[in-house]
Amino acid sequence: MRVTDNATARMVLATLQQQQERVYTLQQQVSSGMRINAPSDDPVSAQQALDMKVLIAANDQYSRNINTGNTWLAQMDSSLSDMNNVMVRAKELATQMANGIYDAGARQNAANEIQGLKDQLISLGNTQIGGKYIFGGFVSDQPPFITTDGVPSPGDMAGDFKGTDDPINVQIDQQSFVAINYSGGKLLRGGTPPGSSGTDIIGTLDGLITALNNNDTGSIRSSIDKINSSMQQMQAAQGDVGARENRLEKAGDVLTGTRDYLTKALSGKQDADYLQVLSDLTKQQTAYQATLASTAMFSKISLLDYMR
C-alpha cells in the first residue's frame, strides 16, 4: 500500500480521537460511579434498572406505611392494656361490694369510683395519635365517644359511640392491606346498637353504678360475670392487635430483605466496576501516550532532512 502524508495524518487524528473518546467514557463512569449514564449505554439494562428503581421506591413506601401502622397499633395496644387495668379495678370493686358487710354509703362511694373508671375508659376510647382518634373508625377527626362534660343533655349520653366500624387499611405490599385500627364501638359497646355483637362494657359499668346506687347486691353480683366477659372481650381485641403487629413486623422484614436484594441487583445493573474501569483507564492512557509519542517521533522524519 502506498502511504501518503495525508493518510498518516488522518489515521493519527482518528486514532487519537477514538482513544480520547474511550477515556472520556471511562472517566464518566468513574466520576458518576455508574456504568449506565444514558439509556443508550445499554438500553436493556437501563430499562431493567429503572423497573427495579420503581420496585425499590414502592418498597420504601410500603415500609413507611408499616411504620404508620406500627405507631397506631402500638398505641392501641397500650390503650387496651390501660383499659384492661380499669376493668381489673372495676371487678375488684364489684366483687368487694357484692359482699353483704358493706352498707349503702360504702356502695355509694364505690358507685362514684366506678363512674370515674367509666370516664377513664371513655377518655381512653378517645385516644389520639397526631390529632387522629384511633378508635373511631373513619370518624377520626372528632372524639368517637361522647364524654360526660361534652354531652348534649338531657339524659346520660356519656359513652355513646359516634364512630364507625370501618377498618383503616394501609398497604404493606403489592397485594396485602392491613387494618391499623380497632373499632371502639365493637370494643366498648359490643357493636352497634350496643350489645348486638358482644358485651356492652360501658353499659355493664352503667348497670353496676345503678346497682350500687340502689344498694342491689343481686345485680352487683350478676354484673361480675359481665365484667369477666368484658375483660375477655378486651383481651381478644388485644390479641387481634398483637397479631397484626406481628404481621406488620414480618412484612417489614420481608421488605427489608427484598430491598437488600433489589439494591444489590440494581447495583449490578447500573454501577460501574471500579477495578475494571480504572484498569481500563490506565490502559487507555498508556495507549494514548504511546500514540502521541510515536506520532511526534515519525512526523519528524522526512526525505527533506537528507537533501542538503
Place this chain on the structure above:
Amino acid sequence: MSVSDVFSIGVSALYAQKLALEVTSENISNVNTPGYSKQTAILESGIPNQDGRFPVGSGVRVASIRRVYDDFLQKQLVSSNSSAGNYNTQQTAMQRVEQLFNEFSAAGLGTDLTSFFNSWQDLADNPSGQAERQAVLAQGNTLVSDFQRMNNSLNQVKSDANQSLQGLTSDVNDKLKRLAVLNDQIHQLEFQGGNANELRDSRDKLIQDLSEKVSVTYMNEPDGTVTVSLPQGATLVTGNQAGSFSLEPDPSNSGFFKVLLTGPGSSVGSDVTQIITKADGSQGEIGATLQVRDSLVDGFISGLDELAYNLAEQVNSVHGSGYSLSGATGIDFFSPPSTPTPPASYAAGYSRSIAMNITNINDIATASSDPTVNGTTGDNGNALKIAALATRSISMSTGNSTFSGYYNSLVGKSGVAAQVAEQGAIQSSAGIKQLQEMRDSASGVSLDEELANLIAYQKSYEGAAKLINVGTDMLDTVLSLVR
C-alpha cells in the same frame, strides 16, 4: 543527423523536465488540499527521425498531465457520505430525545410518576391531613408539567428539524449552482484543449459535500460535464444548468415544509418530500431531517400521549367514584376529561393538554363514602384504590403493563433509537475513513515521493543543459574547421 538536432533534443528535455518539475511542485504545494488528486507528467519519447540508416528519436515530450483518480472510489465516497450525513443528523436528534428520557442523569417523569402514587399512599395513611393533601396536589402538578414539558421538547425537536430544512436547502441550492458553473468552466477549458484537473478535483469534492446533504448519483458526460440527479431519477444539474429545492408549508402536515424540486431549466416545482424521505439510511441530511420530523420522534410523542391518557382515565375513574372532604363526588382529578372508549385507545396530543382539574386540596376524593354524613373524614378507601393503581397492569397498545413499566419501556426505546443512530454514524464514518484511506493511497500526495521526483527531474534538467553545452562545443569544433 545534424548538430542542431542535439540542440532540439536538449531543448525538448529542458522543456519536459521543467514541466515535470512544475507538476511536482503543484503536488507538493497541494499536499494538504482536500479533494486534490496527485498529478503526474506522462513523458514520452519524440517521434524518431530516419537519419541515414538508423532511426534516432527526437527527444522527449510531455504527452499529458494525468490526474491519478479512481471513479469507483469516488462513487462509493459519495454514497457513504450520504449515509454518514443521514446517521449524524439522526444521532443528534435522537440524543436530544434520549436526554429527555434520561432518568439516570436527572429525576424525570418516571421518578415523578412513582412519587405521585407514593403521595397517595401517604394520604391514605392520613386521609384528612392537609400536608398530605397538599403533597398529592403538588405531585399531580409536577406530573402534569412533566408531561407538558416532554411533549413540548419533543415537538421542539420536530420543529427544529423543520427549521433546519431552510439552511439545508439553501446550502444544497448553492452547491448545485456552483456545480453547474464548474461544469461550464471544465467544458470550455477542455474544449480548447486545456487541462482542467484542478477544476475536476473541486467538482468531485463538491459532489461529495453535496451527497452529505442529499443522496445523489452522477454520470460523467463525454463533453466533460457531469449530470447529477437524485437516486430516483430527478435531475439536479445537467450541463451548465442547475435545479433548485424550495420549501412550502404543507397544511396536511401541521404546516411543516414540503420539499419542492424545480428541475434544471424548468420553472415548475414538484413535491419530492416522499422521495427524499425514503428511510433506507442513505438519504443524507435532508432525508434524515425529514425522517426525524415526520416519523422518528412521533413514536415517543404518541407513547407519552398514551401514557398520559391512560393515567388520566384510570385515576379519574377511581377518583370520580370517591368523595371529597366536602362530600362532592364525580370529580375528575386530571383534565381534560378522558372519555373511556373501549378498547382503551388514546387521544393524540393528550400529553400536551393534560392539566390538573383539581385546585382545592379539599376536593381530593379520599373517601369511598360521603364523609359529611357521619363525619367519616378518616375514610381512606378511595385513596388506597388510587395508590394501588401504581402496580395495576393496564391494557396498553404494547400489551399489559403498569404506568411505570410503560414509561420505562419508552426510556428503553429512546436508548435503542440513540444507539442505532450512533452505531450507524460510527459505521458510516468508519466506512468513509476506509475509503479516504484508499483514495489517499491512490490519489494522495506523498512528500517523500515528490521529493524523490524533484531530485530526478532536477538531475535530468542538469543533464539536458549539459547536452546543450556539448552541442555548443561540437558546433565550435565544426566552425573552427572552417577558419
